[in-house]
Structures are given as structure tokens and as C-alpha cells.
Amino acid sequence: xxxxxxxxxxxxxxxxxxxxxxxxxxxxxxxxxxxxxxxxxxxxxxxxxxxxxxxxxxxxxxxxxxxxxxxxxxxxxxxxxxxxxxxxxxxxxxxxxxxxxxxxxxxxxxxxxxxxxxxxxxxxxxxxxxxxxxxxxxxxxxxxxxxxxxxxxxxxxxxxxxxxxxxxxxxxxxxxxxxxxxxxxxxxxxxxxxxxxxxxxxxxxxxxxxxxxxxxxxxxxxxxxxxxxxxxxxxxxxxxxxxxxxxxxxxxxxxxxxxxxxxxxxxxxxxxxxxxxxxxxxxxxxxxxxxxxxxxxxxxxxxxxxxxxxxxxxxxxxxxxxxxxxxxxxxxxxxxxxxxxxxxxxxxxxxxxxxxxxxxxxxxxxxxxxxxxxxxxxxxxxxxxxxxxxxxxxxxxxxxxxxxxxxxxxxxxxxxxxxxxxxxxxxxxxxxxxxxxxxxxxxxxxxxxxxxxxxxxxxxxxxxxxxxxxxxxxxxxxxxx
Amino acid sequence: xxxxxxxxxxxxxxxxxxxxxxxxxxxxxxxxxxxxxxxxxxxxxxxxxxxxxxxxxxxxxxxxxxxxxxxxxxxxxxxxxxxxxxxxxxxxxxxxxxxxxxxxxxxxxxxxxxxxxxxxxxxxxxxxxxxxxxxxxxxxxxxxxxxxxxxxxxxxxxxxxxxxxxxxxxxxxxxxxxxxxxxxxxxxxxxxxxxxxxxxxxxxxxxxxxxxxxxxxxxxxxxxxxxxxxxxxxxxxxxxxxxxxxxxxxxxxxxxxxxxxxxxxxxxxxxxxxxxxxxxxxxxxxxxxxxxxxxxxxxxxxxxxxxxxxxxxxxxxxxxxxxxxxxxxxxxxxxxxxxxxxxxxxxxxxxxxxxxxxxxxxxxxxxxxxxxxxxxxxxxx
Numbered sequence: 130x131x132x133x134x135x136x137x138x139x140x141x142x143x144x145x146x147x148x149x150x151x152x153x154x155x156x157x158x159x160x161x162x163x164x165x166x167x168x169x170x171x172x173x174x175x176x177x178x179x180x181x182x183x184x185x186x187x188x189x190x191x192x193x194x195x196x197x198x199x200x201x202x203x204x205x206x207x208x209x210x211x212x213x214x215x216x217x218x219x220x221x222x223x224x225x226x227x228x229x230x231x232x233x234x235x236x237x238x239x240x241x242x243x244x245x246x247x248x249x250x251x252x253x254x255x256x257x258x259x260x261x262x263x264x265x266x267x268x269x270x271x272x273x274x275x276x277x278x279x280x281x282x283x284x285x286x287x288x289x290x291x292x293x294x295x296x297x298x299x300x301x302x303x304x305x306x307x308x309x310x311x312x313x314x315x316x317x318x319x320x321x322x323x324x325x326x327x328x329x330x331x332x333x334x335x336x337x338x339x340x341x342x343x344x345x346x347x348x349x350x351x352x353x354x355x356x357x358x359x360x361x362x363x364x365x366x367x368x369x370x371x372x373x374x375x376x377x378x379x380x381x382x383x384x385x386x387x388x389x390x391x392x393x394x395x396x397x398x399x400x401x402x403x404x405x406x407x408x409x410x411x412x413x414x415x416x417x418x419x420x421x422x423x424x425x426x427x428x429x430x431x432x433x434x435x436x437x438x439x440x441x442x443x444x445x446x447x448x449x450x451x452x453x454x455x456x457x458x459x460x461x462x463x464x465x466x467x468x469x470x471x472x473x474x475x476x477x478x479x480x481x482x483x484x485x486x487x488x489x490x491x492x493x494x495x496x497x498x499x500x501x502x503x504x505x506x507x508x509x510x511x512x513x514x515x516x517x518x519x520x521x522x523x524x525x526x527x528x529x530x531x532x533x534x535x536x537x538x539x540x541x542x543x544x545x546x547x548x549x550x551x552x553x554x555x556x557x558x559x560x561x562x563x564x565x566x567x568x569x570x571x572x573x574x575x576x577x578x579x580x581x582x583x584x585x586x587x588x589x590x591x592x593x594x595x596x597x598x599x600x601x602x603x604x605x606x607x608x609x610x
Numbered sequence: 611x612x613x614x615x616x617x618x619x620x621x622x623x624x625x626x627x628x629x630x631x632x633x634x635x636x637x638x639x640x641x642x643x644x645x646x647x648x649x650x651x652x653x654x655x656x657x658x659x660x661x662x663x664x665x666x667x668x669x670x671x672x673x674x675x676x677x678x679x680x681x682x683x684x685x686x687x688x689x690x691x692x693x694x695x696x697x698x699x700x701x702x703x704x705x706x707x708x709x710x711x712x713x714x715x716x717x718x719x720x721x722x723x724x725x726x727x728x729x730x731x732x733x734x735x736x737x738x739x740x741x742x743x744x745x746x747x748x749x750x751x752x753x754x755x756x757x758x759x760x761x762x763x764x765x766x767x768x769x770x771x772x773x774x775x776x777x778x779x780x781x782x783x784x785x786x787x788x789x790x791x792x793x794x795x796x797x798x799x800x801x802x803x804x805x806x807x808x809x810x811x812x813x814x815x816x817x818x819x820x821x822x823x824x825x826x827x828x829x830x831x832x833x834x835x836x837x838x839x840x841x842x843x844x845x846x847x848x849x850x851x852x853x854x855x856x857x858x859x860x861x862x863x864x865x866x867x868x869x870x871x872x873x874x875x876x877x878x879x880x881x882x883x884x885x886x887x888x889x890x891x892x893x894x895x896x897x898x899x900x901x902x903x904x905x906x907x908x909x910x911x912x913x914x915x916x917x918x919x920x921x922x923x924x925x926x927x928x929x930x931x932x933x934x935x936x937x938x939x940x941x942x943x944x945x946x947x948x949x950x951x952x953x954x955x956x957x958x959x960x961x962x963x964x965x966x967x968x969x970x971x972x973x974x975x976x977x978x979x980x981x982x983x984x985x986x987x988x989x990x991x
Binding site for chain 1: 673674675676677698721723727730731732734735744748749750751752754755756757758759760761762763764765767768769770771772773775776787788789807811814815816817818819838839841842845846849889891892893894917918919920921944945946963967970971972973975976978979980982
């Protein structure tokens with residue numbers, strides 16, 4: 130592999146596309162999961178669809194591994210480079226090719242930033258619903274690869290629910306169109322298969338997205354509880370009442386303290402847990418649903434309740450939640466974050482067991498989670514400079530993943546498997562299912578050159594190095610869910 | 611359990627995964643059927659062994675507080691809807707052909723969603739998990755049983771629309787939502803298809819959160835459906851009546867509306883002699899073209915669209931199938947014939963695919979990955 134010269138690739142592309150010097154290699158050495166670092170062989174920055182196709186076809190011809198990458202915000206190491214391979218950086222592929230307000234669709238290139246789609250659609254009263262916390266900088270290509278989520282998945286689903294079609298170059302160099310311009314299609318749902326394939330199938334060149342009308346108004350409530358259990362029971366009560374909130378989030382004490390220190394969010398003092406519930410929709414509907422929600426919350430064991438009176442207060446409530454992870458990260462030199470899912474009714478039990486695991490391993494765990502869909506985000510705090518703490522943190526993370534599987538949930542709700550959780554995928558899916566996934570991958574990528582080493586266990590991994598905040602998190606540019 | 615006269619196709623009623631597996635071992639060609647409410651999709655050669663899921667039925671688990679249920683593939687949509695309704699929940703995408711006896715597995719395999727798919731998405735957006743057999747008899751568990759899951763390839767979505775040609779589905783897990791207490795339907799009569807398309811585009815961008823935006827092309831009537839509490843329906847309804855410029859909007863009597871939606875849900879909206887119905891993915895532009903083409907042939911076609919003009923249900927007479935095929939090709943559209951005259955088992959009455967279907971190399975490779983021994987017949991076989 131190493132004998133292949135990138136000169137051959139450079140000759141097929143306009144000048145200045147291929148970069149092999151150490152400075153470029155260093156810039157692309159890791160993504161949002163800084164635990165893993167790996168210098169790629171080179172970095173290629175195509176500026177057109179045809180250039181991407183040419184690069185992929187060359188990689189297929191010579192057997193060169195490649196990792197497609199957008200803004201590199203993956204929290205599972207999904208866009209970690211491969212030592213003998215190239216990174217194909219798609220950030221220059223950032224054109225919105227079509228905005229169709231009548232059919233409520235947008236056709237975009239993979240390097241378009243998530244929030245930019247909503248910005249452009251706003252003029253038509255529309256928006257793109259998937260809202261991962263990194264939406265200010267993460268790209269649609271990455272959202273497609275990892276089927277990104279966000280705080281509003283219960284009501285609106287994940288990225289896949291908002292992708293209608295794609296033009297794709299497969300890892301074997303074939304140019305194919307999946308799905309189409311309509312929300313409905315006939316024949317197998319190849320679009321659905323491609324979304325969430327973690328870059329193992331090829332590269333999406335053009336993506337047709339579904340846009341939704343912007344909700345007219347929001348009703349955001351922050352409720353304080355003396356125990357985590359009480360907050361969890363409140364979530365069940367809201368669900369059982371027949372309401373379908375846009376978002377339901379819980380933060381526990383350690384995360385609240387950290388958020389207060391970081392952004393002074395003014396959450397109820399002395400709360401062991403806070404619950405954020407957000408309703409959204411037409412004013413008439415929200416007026417009716419807010420009364421219903423108030424009645425439900427009144428029946429729970431709440432000691433404080435704040436309703437956002439305006440957009441400023443709503444933003445303040447969300448600021449605490451959105452800053453939580455970065456803030457907790459500052460309490461500790463290093464941390465690991467997981468994003469397993471458990472059935473909603475077992476949230477309380479899962480959290481108690483995670484707390485017990487933490488005590489056993491002598492590590493602190495802070496919890497912030499999407500309560501509405503059972504998506505946990507335990508944050509394991511440790512100090513890599515203390516011998517053995519990294520290993521204990523890793524072991525604790527593994528116990529939490531296994532707990533999610535044991536409870537009938539998933540090892541990942543929205544971050545993807547990537548590098549980080551690949552050892553656990555075969556614990557979630559049985560051998561025949563894993564075997565079929567390998568076969569499907571081979572259909573797209575017989576040479577296994579597209580993002581190798583991700584999702585499936587087995588390949589060599591670079592050593593773990595550190596788990597501190599990503600530089601962009603330190604700067605307050607990106608946040609974790 | 612089988613009744614194979616020498617030249618007639620074999621029919622097996624599988625009551626277990628093992629029955630399915632045995633059929634895959636013993637027969638060269640195997641096609642899963644439910645209650646055959648979408649007859650054209652299960653046309654295959656007489657050499658095919660049909661495996662019915664009729665006895666592979668029942669809700670395995672229903673957790674209202676989780677918004678999820680798991681059911682065997684042969685469970686009827688009607689049975690599921692009843693169980694969900696008892697807990698004030700529903701499948702918002704209005705699975706079609708419920709009264710006719712459509713099964714959950716058949717609905718997913720055919721990839722069919724009704725008018726309600728407009729607001730929250732279709733069958734692809736509600737399926738969470740799937741258990742199925744590959745052609746070589748391996749039992750696969752794809753997806754999960756929780757409402758959020760990003761682990762591994764999305765096998766449940768892959769099987770949507772696969773029509774039994776990629777796998778034999780044995781069990782499914784779905785997400786459900788709380789059901790609105792009531793619905794109100796509105797009708798907007800438009801002068802022509804252009805005005806109708808403009809009206810659809812306009813209402814689809816509004817703040818109202820409509821459940822359904824449909825169009826009965828021959829009557830040039832746009833139908834809107836709104837779900838919610840009574841006072842919400844009244845107040846948003848008042849706003850709808852005020853907000854459509856230059857068109858007359860009327861509230862439709864609830865009983866009449868329920869009947870209209872149900873007739874549509876059973877795909878029985880056209881005259882009886884139009885004995886076929888095809889699903890055709892559309893945009894507003896192609897909807898106008900197709901509707902205009904149908905205007906010139908009222909004796910042989912009738913078009914209804916759902917999802918704000920994104921899917922057409924084209925009723926036509928089976929004798930005109932080849933004319934429809936030519937027209938769809940010319941308009942660069944594709945159609946899947948889901949309703950058609952029933953023939954003999956193993957016989958053929960109408961093509962199930964119309965228009966220009968193409969198969970890429972990777973699609974063929976994916977079929978081989980799912981069915982390495984070639985047990986599941988192709989769509990045209």
C-alpha cells in the first residue's frame with residue numbers, strides 16, 4: 130500500500146488539491162473524539178463532484194483507503210484518518226444547488242453546514258429539522274454518514290427521516306442515484322440503507338433534503354426535582370398524558386452545577402435534577418397543550434418550575450443544557466462520553482446502575498440525556514495523568530454500553546459506532562446479522578477501502594491518547610448533545 | 611402443511627421461522643405473501659413456492675409508554691390499529707388497505723403509506739426493527755426495539771419497498787404516536803391543476819401542522835386534514851378558512867370525510883372498471899403533468915395524490931397497462947402496480963412495474979448479498 134504514490138492522483142486533479150506535508154497531516158489527525166489521533170498519508174480537497182468521483186475511482190484502482198470528512202465533529206471517531214490512506218475533505222463542496230419551497234426540499238452538496246440549510250430555507254418559512262448540537266459547523270455529509278440526531282428526534286426522527294434521495298459515488302467508483310426528489314419512492318429503500326452507513330459505502334455527492342414549516346411558537350418549561358427518579362417519573366407522566374413534546378431533556382446535579390458555573394443559566398437552586406420540556410407548534414395548539422402540560426407537571430413531585438416568557442428566556446434555558454457537556458468537561462482534565470439508549474421506562478434503573486458502576490470504579494459520572502427517547506449521555510470524568518484512570522474509565526464506559534444492550538436498548542443513539550464502540554457492535558447484533566452487514570458493505574466496497582476500521586471490530590487502531598475537550602469545545606464553538 | 615399438485619404452485623402457511631427456513635431449503639424460488647391485498651406484487655412463476663404469513667401473526671409486545679410495539683409479519687394492520695387505539699395511540703402514516711386485510715409485513719415490504727404520511731413521515735420513518743431470513747436461511751435481527759438507534763446499517767429501512775425480493779420478513783418493531791382526539795377535513799375547489807398545485811404549495815408551508823394534504827385530480831379538489839383537540843380544530847380551522855386567497859374553502863362533515871378517507875385508504879376511489887391502482891412518486895410539477903394527461907383520458911384513468919402532491923395513486927384499467935407504461939416513460943416517472951385483477955396462483959394479470967425502472971450494479975450486488983443462493987424471484991419473474 131505504502132508504495133502507491135499520491136503523484137498519480139495529483140496528476141488527475143487540478144493543481145493544489147493533494148497535500149502530503151506534515152502540517153496538513155497534523156491538521157486532519159483527529160475529529161471530535163480526540164482520544165484517537167492518526168496522521169493520514171495525505172489530504173485531498175476536491176472542489177467539484179467530478180473531482181470526488183475521480184479521486185474515488187483512483188483509490189479503487191490502486192487500492193488506496195480513504196476517509197471522507199466534513200467538519201470533523203464526529204464524537205465516535207468516525208472520520209479518524211487511516212495511516213496508509215487519504216482524507217478526502219469535502220468542505221469545499223458547499224453549494225446549495227436548489228431550494229424548492231413549493232415541494233419543501235433542498236438539494237445540497239455534502240460540505241454544506243447543517244444550520245446553513247435552515248438559514249437559507251428560513252426565507253420560505255421552512256427549516257431542516259435534524260439539529261445535532263454541532264449544527265453550527267457539522268456538515269450534511271457527516272449527518273448522512275452517521276444518521277445524526279439531536280434534541281428533537283422523538284417527534285421528528287433522525288437525519289434519515291429527512292433525506293429523500295442522493296447521488297452517490299460508491300467505493301467501487303460507480304455513480305448511482307438513490308431515491309429521488311419525492312418523499313415517496315418505489316423499490317427497496319436504498320437511501321435508507323445508505324444513511325447511517327458511517328462512510329463505509331462511498332461518498333454522497335448531492336443530497337435531497339426534506340424541509341418542514343418552521344414551528345410558529347415554542348413553550349419551554351424548566352422544572353426542578355429533588356431526585357433524579359422524580360424527574361424520570363415526570364417524563365413518563367408527560368408521555369402517558371398523550372402529549373408529544375418536541376424535546377424532553379434531563380440534567381442531573383453535577384451537570385447543573387457545571388452549567389451554572391459556565392453560563393449562569395439560573396436553574397432552580399438545590400435541584401438534584403432538572404427537566405426541560407418544550408412544546409412547539411401553532412399558537413392555538415400550544416395554548417391547549419400548555420394547560421395539559423401544566424396539569425401533568427403539577428401532579429409530579431416538582432419543587433420549582435419556570436416557564437420561558439420569551440425567546441431570551443428560552444435561549445437561557447437551552448444555554449444551560451447545550452453548554453452542559455463542555456462545562457462538565459471543565460471539571461476534569463479528561464472525560465469520556467457515551468450515548469447509549471435504554472427503553473424510556475428503564476431510565477431510572479439505568480441511571481442508578483450507572484451511578485453504582487461509577488462508585489465501584491471510583492470515578493465521577495455526570496448525566497445529561499434526551500429523556501424523551503431514552504438516549505443517555507453519561508460523562509465519565511477522569512485524570513489521564515493518574516495511573517490506571519484511563520483504563521478504569523474505558524472499562525466503565527464498556528459496562529454502560531453492555532448495560533444498554535442488556536436492557537434491550539442500543540449502544541448508540543446518535544453518535545454512531547465509529548472507532549469508539551466498534552468492539553461492542555457484535556454484542557448488540559448476533560453473528561448472522563454481523564455477517565450480513567459485512568456482505569452489504571462488500572456490495573458497495575469489495576476492496577474495503579472506504580473508511581476502513583470503523584463500525585466493525587478487527588482492524589488495527591491507533592493508541593488512545595487523551596480525552597480532554599476538543600479545542601473547538603474549549604472555544605465554545607461546538608457542543609455535545 | 612403444503613398442497614402441491616404437480617403443476618400448481620406450492621402454498622405453505624408458515625407458523626414459525628423454522629417453517630420459513632424449511633421452505634427456503636426445499637424450494638428453488640420462494641416468495642412471502644400475507645393476505646394478498648396487493649395481488650400484482652406477488653405475481654411469480656408457477657415454480658415459486660408461496661409462503662403465507664397468515665399463521666405467523668400476533669402482537670409480540672406493546673409498550674404504550676415506550677411508543678413502540680413488536681408484531682409478527684402476518685399480523686393485520688387492523689388488529690394493530692385496534693390495539694393501539696385502545697391506548698389512544700396510532701400509526702400516523704395511515705397504512706393502506708387495512709379493511710382489505712393488509713398485514714404489517716406486506717405494508718412494509720410494499721412500502722405503502724397513506725395520506726397521514728404528510729406530517730410525520732411514512733412507513734420508512736416509523737419502522738425501528740426487523741427480523742427476517744436471508745435467501746440462504748440466516749435469521750437476521752436488524753435495527754432495534756427502542757425509538758432511537760444509530761448502531762449498524764439500517765436494515766429495517768432497506769427492506770421498505772423490497773416486495774419480498776430481498777428477504778422473508780418474520781417480525782417487525784414500529785414506533786407509534788399519541789392519536790389526536792378528533793380530525794377535521796377541509797376541501798378547497800380549484801379551477802385547474804396549476805391553481806391546485808399553488809394551493810398545495812401554499813398550505814404545506816403554513817403553520818397549521820396539517821396531517822394530510824391530498825388532491826382528487828378529476829374534481830380539482832384539494833383536501834386538508836387536521837388532527838387535535840376540538841377547540842384547536844375549531845380555531846385553526848377558522849384561520850384556514852380565512853387564509854386561502856381566491857379559493858373557496860369548506861369544512862367537510864365529519865362522517866362524510868371519514869368515509870372519503872376510508873375509501874381512499876382502501877384504494878377504492880375510482881370507478882370499478884378501473885381495476886388497477888399504481889403508486890407513483892411525484893413532485894408538484896410532475897403531478898400537474900400527470901393530472902393533465904389523465905384529463906384527456908377520463909374513461910381510463912383517475913388520479914388521486916397524497917403527501918402534498920408527492921405520491922400519486924393512479925387508477926386505470928388493466929387493459930390500458932401498456933399505454934400507462936409508455937406515458938410514464940415519456941414523463942420519466944415510475945409506477946408500482948399495487949392493485950390489479952386477481953388471477954390464478956402463479957399466474958400473471960398485469961405488470962407490477964411501470965415506467966423506466968433501472969438497476970445499477972450495486973443494486974444487483976446488494977440483492978446477491980441478501981440472497982446469495984437466488985431464492986427470491988425478481989420483480990418481473
